[in-house]
Amino acid sequence: MLPPWRKRCGLGAGTSLGLRFRLGPPSPFWLAFHAAGTRTEATPVNGLSGSIPASLGDCKQLDMLNLSFNSLQGTIPSELVNSTSLVSLDLSNNNLTGSIPFQIGALLQLLRLDISFNNLSGQLPFTLGQCVQLSSLRLRSNMLNGSIPESFSDLKSVDQIDLSRNYFVGQIPEFFASMVFLEQLDLSINIFEGPIPTGGIFQNHSAVILDGNAGLCASAATNLFQFPVCTTKPAVKSKRKVLLLVKVIPPIAIALLSFIFFMATLLKRRQAQAGPYYNETMKKVSYGDIVKATNWFSPINKISSSHTGSIYIGRFEFDTDLVAIKLFHLEENGARNSFLSECEVLRNTRHRNIVKAVTVCSTVDLQNNEFKAIVFDFMANGSLDMWVHPKLHQNSPKRALSFGQRLRIAMDVALALDYMHNQLTPPLIHCDLKPGNVLLDYDMTARVGDFGSSRFLSSSPGSPEDLVGVEGTIGYIAPEYCMGYKVSTGCDVYGFGVLLLEMLTGRRPTDAMFTDGLSLHRFVSSAFPSRLGEVLDPHMAHEQHHEFDNVLEQRYIVPLVEVGLMCSMESPKDRPGMAEVCPKILSLKESFF
Template identity: 65%
Template sequence: MDHHVLIFLLVSYLLIFLSNPFPILAAGSTNKSEIDRHALLNFKLGIVDPLGALSSWRKDLHFCRWNGVMCGKAHPFRVVALKLNSLRLSGQLPSSLANLTSITQLELGHNSFSGPIPEELGTLPKLQDLILASNMLEGKIPESLGNTSRSLSYVNLADNILSGGIPYSLATSSSLTALILANNNLSGGIPHSLATSSSLTRLDLAVNRLSGMIPASLFNGSSQLAFVNLGWNLFSGPIPDFHSMVALQNLSLSGNNLLGSIPASLGNVSSLIGIYLDSNNLGGSIPETLSQIKNLSLLLYNISSLVRLDLSQNNLTGSIPASLANSSKLQMIDLSRNSISGEIPSSIWNLRNLVVLRLSQNKLSGQITPAVGNLRRLSQLNLDSNSLSGNIPASLGQCKQLTMLNLSVNNLEGHIPTQLLNITTLVSLDLSRNDLIGSIPQQTGMINLAVLNISYNQLSGKIPLSLGQCLVLSFLHMENNQLDGVIPQSFMNLKAIQQIDLSHNNITGQIPDFFNSFTALEDLDLSFNNFEGPVPTSGYFRNGSVVDLYGNTKLCASVSMFALPICPTTSTVLKKRHLINTRLLLIVAPPIAIAFFSFLCCMITLLKKRTHTASIYKGTMKKVSYGDILKATNWLSPVNKISSSRTSSIYIGRFEFETDLVAIKVFHLDEHGSLNNFLMECEVLRNTRHRNLMKPVTLCSTVDLDNNEFKAIVFDFMANGSLDMWVHPKLYQNSPKRGLSLGQRIRIAMDVASALDYMHNQLTPPLVHCDLKPANVLLDYDMTARVGDFGSAKFLSLGLSSPEGFVAIGGTMGYIAPEYGMGYKISTGCDVYSFGVLLLEMLTGKRPTDTMFIDGMSLHKLVSSAYPNGLPEVLDPYMSQEGDRAFASSTLQGYLIPLVEVALSCSMELPKDRPVMHDICAKIFEIGESFL
């Protein structure tokens, strides 16, 4: 063909194309869009959709309008995001998802997808966010995902059952900035490629089963890490040296098996705000040679931005470095439970920003200097269980924000300073087991103490009348002193009191009748005093097991009770009978008592030899016998009993040669279901590990003195009692009501939500509590919430089906999900409902069983009807941190309304209308982080 003709034809085709290019391009665009549509339909074909979330995925509707599908704005329309979180979808992920070549966000978290992660996902060229959290995926993380690493900026594969290691290709991503795999069951070590990443800023591998040594390359000079959390794993060996890291702010290596000393090179990281090395096996003393002191000074001087330092529960020795004061921004120092000795350096008292100082359970000596008064922002001071001596400085009264002061188990002497009682914020005061003398200050009743423990001292004089003004006082311990006089009549105002121990003093007079009207009183110990006259016989005194009157020889009773003689009457016959009985008692009782005591001692000795003691984690927990528990609880004395239910009783105690208080849960094995509760609780405690769950100290499974089966679980003592006590404090006369601030309620909600998220989404199989309520949420000394009482809990399994799944379910009226009686099987949604009710109760201060809820009204309906404009009328006004500003518009809109929204959505009647716990937890934490 002539070349002129060819040129003519080419020009003609070009002109035709330029004049109308769209049909040709449209065909190409249509093909690409059609590929996306087919990929989505293929995805839908292979999954189960119980909620109908994909009902809009119809052929007559453009796929860009399908639920969860987002397309780009430019032609051709391509899928750029697929977000189908928390829809209960199940099935396997198809490889055809790799045909969505324009997708940047693939979010399928909080469903029930199973099987492996498709290898083909690694071919997606634009993928940035891959979120497959909280499913049932298994197998290895595909190596191919590393091929996507040029654009991948965030990876979240949390809460799955992935096996194998983290692929090298993913770890070496040049742009991967955050890797969060916390709260899983991952094992193995940290890959070298991950430890040498130069792009990571956030690394969270906490609460797994990772082991081995922490790679030295993790803390090299080129690292951009700002947040590192390797806590609560099985890492061992020493902490590696630190190079000059400019970004690291928070470092947590808590709860591992780390050995050796704290590296002085940590001082190279001048940007640190928080250091958490607690609960390890770190040891060594602080060096005393000149060169080493310089290194140590470098550690503490360079980190001038340090705010929180936690080195507690290690094996550290030596003294506290004076250079600690160089970190002038410090707000929290926790060096408790070590073997640190020497005196508290005076420079500590210059840390004027200090809020929490815990140095308890060490070997500190010397005196508490008056300079402690410089700590004007101090809220908690724990110096208990040391060898401190001298007087309690009066300057402590200048710490006007102090809420908790514990100086117990020391060698302190002198008088109790009256200045302490000028601290109006003081809630808990423990000066027990010292050598204090003199009288109790008369101003004691001027502050709203909830806990007062001045037992085991040498205090004398009368009980102050003003103590009756402590209207919120719950725990009063004055035993083993030299107090005299009578019980003040003003004690009749202590309606909130739960425990009173005045034993082993010289108190006289009659036992007041007003104790009969105390509805909250659980334990009353008046033993070994000089009380006289008749014992009250009505009200509280009808239950002889909760009153101890032993050792008061002048008491009598109008009826036969408390093993006391009958009070004399005008009848001569009765007088003679009483005289005869008294003489017989004097003759016969001593030898019987001696014989019984001897028999008891022999039985305990024999019992110790035959006691079988079990530990929940073999080889890691202290063994205790039945005899140990008897000693710790004063022979299971009613005075030591904290609470009681049908299946168990909880006692407060202290084991011999130990300083920590413990809570001992003794099961009533003669009650139906009690043994099953014990076994279930052991199974839960054996398989769980979370900071917001009650953790056991040990357990005891043996026989008692009568050869009956005996079972008990020992827990750490929760100093602030239950959430129920704080949400529903007693209000008497015109006294101010002491409750929780809004901030405290948010923190507790965060703690409980975190615990439930762990139980539902991070355990295999999932765990359902089945009896979540404020009484089962305990508060530690720092108000950290811990969920407890797992006797009714259930691990979900395929064998648990309706209706049999509900036969052994416990629960408490008002907190039980409605579907319990409607044939539904047990699910995590039951706990979600209970959490919603608990959150509503925290926000309103009203119980779901309140008498106002009649004729179909409920706590949920009350709050729902007031939402949103009427909320100030139903919310608890005592949660304010700033008086009448609690319900200011910003607080209401920013925090309270979002919290109420979460609570209402959780407490919906139909299970399908409730969110899942992971989403709830995320929302609560979002609110909490904004507030805090």
Template identity: 65%
Template sequence: MALLLIFLLNPTVILAAESTNQSESERQALLSFKQGIANDPLGVLLSWGNDSLYCSWRGVTCGKTLPPHVISLELNYLQLDGVLPSSLANLTSITRLDLGHNSFQGVIPDELGTLPKLRNLMLANNLLFGVIPHSLATSSSLTVLNLSSNSLSGSIPYFHNTAALQILSLAENNLSGSIPPSLGNVSSITELYLHANILHGSIPETLSRIWNLSVLNLGYNDLFGYVPDKLYNISSLRNLDLGQNSLIGQIPPDIGNSLPILIALIMSGNKIKGSIPASLANASKLQVIDLSSNSLEGPVPPLGFLSKLYILSLGKNHIDVEASAFLTSLANCSRLQILDMAGTYLKGSLPRSFGNLRNLQILSMENNWLTGEIPSTIENLSQLSLLGLDNNKLSRNIPASLGQCKQLVMLNLSANSFYGPIPSQLSNTTSLSLGLDLSHNNLTGPIPPQIGALISLIHLDISFNNFSGEALASLGRCVSLQYLNTKRNMLNGSTSQSFSDLKSIILIDLSQNNFHGPIPVFLVEFVQLILLDLSNNHFEGEIPTGGIFENTTAVILYGNIDLCANANANFASEFAICLTISAGGTKKDYERLLLIVIPLITVTLFSFLCFVVTRSKKTAPTTPCYKDTLKKVSYGDILKATNWLSPVNKISSSCTGSVYIGRFEFDTDLVAIKVFHLDEHGSLNSFLMECEVLRNTRHRNLMKAVTLCSTVDLENNEFKAIVFDLMANGSLDMWVHPKIHQNCPKRGLSLGQRIRIAVDVASALDYMHNQLIPPLIHCDLKPANVLLDYDMTARVGDFGSAKFLSSNLCSPKGFVDLGLGGTIGYIALEYGMGYKISTQCDVYSFGVLLLEMLTGMRPTDAMFTDGMSLQKLVSSAYPNGLCEVLDPYMSQEEDHKSAKQTLQSFLLPLVEVALLCSMDLPQNRPGMRDVSTKIFGISEAFLESG
């Protein structure tokens, strides 16, 4: 008893016991953190063992006072994958927690905000989701809070009692709602990053109370209204980025005086009017000025005194600039690297002095009124990587001195009045890879053989010139070509065998030349090719069979009268008539020929009259789907772009509309034009819904419109069409079921490609369901409505059946009544039975789509009868017999992985997700946020395993 009393009354013993308990608590907190790590590919935590002092563990720093306590945990850029345990809150002495640039998932524990000494919390560049814990917004110790580049959602919490906070970064998340005015009360903030979210509303005037603010970045949101005048009076601002919003008003004329230490001013992509303030020249520290894509007017003030300027972007405004004086005035801006003056009414000639901008890397002056020649001093721009002078009035020869710009990756001189030959010195710019566009000029002579040295070139367009001689022998050495257009020249010769090396090519247009000889059989092997136009030449002999020639909509051969189609049934009917006539046919044969030729002549005449006729008729009101700045196209433009809605150009068709491949005059890029069948029931509503969706969405995995056309046709009938970028690799349906699409493409999707497509589609649905207000439901998700870009990026399209869950239409549970739509096999069971629709209907469709991708079987295949379904088939084979139902044509580019590893690590988890998504009862299905996170994790694991 006496010893016990001594122990209890001895404070040293008591403190030692408390210290031991605290140390054990910290050890257990770190071990709990380790236990939450699902993947540690670099072996970072191997030193974290039970039998060692945790102060020696990698990333752990302890204080110097005794007993030691954890004061810092730094494990950034280490590819860690796991969740954050709430037990980290037991590290009560920690001041710095940096887990940035990893793959941590799940939510941020609310307990982190209770750490009494935590000053720096950095969780940027992870996969965290959920809302920002309220406790972090009330922490009195935090000085740095960096949660950027995650998938956090909800609104920005109410920040108060945070007198120490200096840096707040919530950028690149999915935060919605408005910017809380309470942020203006946190006067200690010096850097505020809220860019790349979905924030809306106006900029709170209270932000101007943060007098020590150095960086304010609100770009890439949906902010609107005026910029508060007082914001321009924060003299401490060094970086002001309000770009890519919908802000209005004018830039204050004295901004250069009120913000004297400003380094970067970015206000691009807004609706700012007025003039460019001359006072900007007084802000001598300016390095970046980006005012592009606004409605600015008037002259450009002299900015040549800004000797530190390295980015100047004023493109797409209404400013009036004389090129010679303007470029000469920039002589002192020797550090200038990017100069963007595209679409600014820039006029006059280019001065020789513009060769003094020796550090220039990007020069964009397209869509202006430049005249004269390109001065030879351009050879001084040795760092130039991108030069855009297209759509001007430049003339004379292309200077040979361009060959000295040996860093060029893209050169666009199209739509000018250049004449003479292509200088052979251009071959010196072997760095040219993205594109060489010389189309729509008056260039002559042969194609110099030296062009073949551009072996990295992807895009080559020399169409609409007067070139002559043979071309394909030298061009065949450009083995990286994906796009080749020589249309409307005087080129001749045959397609030489060296041309067979262009295995990556996607589009070939050799039309309206003098090529002759047989169509080369090796074109059958070009599995990437989606369009081949050999029309109006002198090709002869039989048309090859197989490959792209199995798809008559992808091959254009008219105007080659010596071709015969006996070997190819797809082309036989058209060509047999022509062959019969040439051999002396009957009267009936002539009549059949006239049925083909007369309509062609008629539509040619119509093309000449289209513009006059459509302007003379009343115009249907245009649906306000897009800003007025979008490219305007008429009915006549669409007729010409699609060869007068030729069946040859038709890609696909449904009851509500047909999709055509086309190209507008003076444009180089192909487009997909969806023309709506307005005589069909529901087609007009489909058009209006697609417009509404396209107007309100912005995501890399959703189709984006180029423009639309809402007018009347030649018979005064209402006409509506939407123009999209052409998806070079077609639909997912083509790749999953190549036999149904004439074995085009011939190769199957690899597992890696299927996983990436699943990630893209899941990300799009997560955005639609969880990041839009109100949520958007697709209602018709299927492989045919998933399009694949040139790099196999998936984009969800066709929103004609989509619905917004508008709050004023919804029941208390968030559902809305709809008529039955969608496609049989992909429709959720409850939807098909007349129940109200919810986001879970899309989850069901996604599950079916994922099963279809993995098995190669449609949910409507004939084998699925008598109660059997795709889901039941896969479920019965899961997990042990799964290999028996997987797509046998799934190409294995991942041969280095064992089949067992592939099955266990990737295929089983994917199938499990698909089966969960396609459960019969909606309450048993996960939400798309969880689905997207899960599939992203599978994708990351797949990449790391390689």
């Protein structure tokens, strides 16, 4: 015979909740019905398994359903919304999968929704914003993704929101600041990026949790969350500058036509000198301009230094944007060739993942010594090396890169190499790819820089220009370099593989532990794939809780490490080309986000 509650809810004899009965104490699952029939409550104790039956939706007067802390599996049945009198729905701490039902917006009386600690995925349904009486929303520790729907701005009565430990992306919506009853907001361990809102609840640091969102930045005036200050580029709105644009547009149009003709000629015969080209097509800066921009080459302005040049941060008097100025040490061997190589690359490339030059200065200093410098866009987040090895850099970021950020950076670098190898004629080889030469913009977009060692492949087989010299950095140089091989795209592929493994393990290829034939490649390969967790960067900030580390590893980290291992094979014939690598990483990136 069916229990009375089964008959009342319309559950047939064949319907199962996966109940486990035992002798002695009462069943671990009970439903209490009030005699008046005005309130029905379902509350678990423990032990439930199986799936949630869709026929629970036939309980029309059910206003509280609590199935938390069980072992329920399967999806959330959309039929639950038929219980339109539901005030509280708690399905937390189970093994539920699938997405949140689109029909959930029909629960107009819902005050409390808790689906935390499950395996739910997909995007938040915008219909959830129709539950305007909602006061508590808890979706913690799932695999939900996408951005926060704009419809959430209608949740005017909510006082508690917990979306932590998911895969939510995009900017934190400004409407959270206008929710007057909101007292607790937990957005930690996600992939949010961009500026943090400044009003409302965001004025109370203790009420908002944002940890684990490496892409966030804060206003300089109200930085209560210890995130980096947002870098903004002021818009030019003055009438004077608008009038100036009107005056210069006609000559610019003429200059562009001349530029196109000039570039067509330039591509046919590659010139060794870059000075005249830059002087004619880019803004002119003098030695004095650079002196003032760098505060007379102040050590405070110096970002980095190498054998062939030093890089300073500065700002020209006639501009508002920060720039990075690379000064070449012309007294050092190779510095002049490095300058010419960079000029040749920068005038022949145009790609969002390659650093952009603002202008070039080729002149003499006050002592009549030759002076050469290249001015670049300033990369607000420094180099990848600073983020992968923060302890080795002063004033480095205090937060670790999340796996999602590392995946994005890998995609950016791969796209740059694919462009250089397969979309330029002749192909361009970087020859010194490493984390220190990968720069990160204000939005963490990666851009490959420092082309001082690069070269274009000659169209003539056996050309002396293709012979490998002593270039590059130890640890990132392809093994064939030492055997007299010619420059090839495989050299960059090897460097990319090492960079990828370094980014995921946090270990340099020159780490002291790599002795007696042990290399970064062999170190990772020995643990691949079953013990991969032992070699991964322990500081990698995952965007989920530990229960899903295995899911993240198997679906995303293992395939990405495999790409790194393939690219860093000792034999060039065993390495894939970037045309093959890019689709693999792109597929992982699209699936992950």
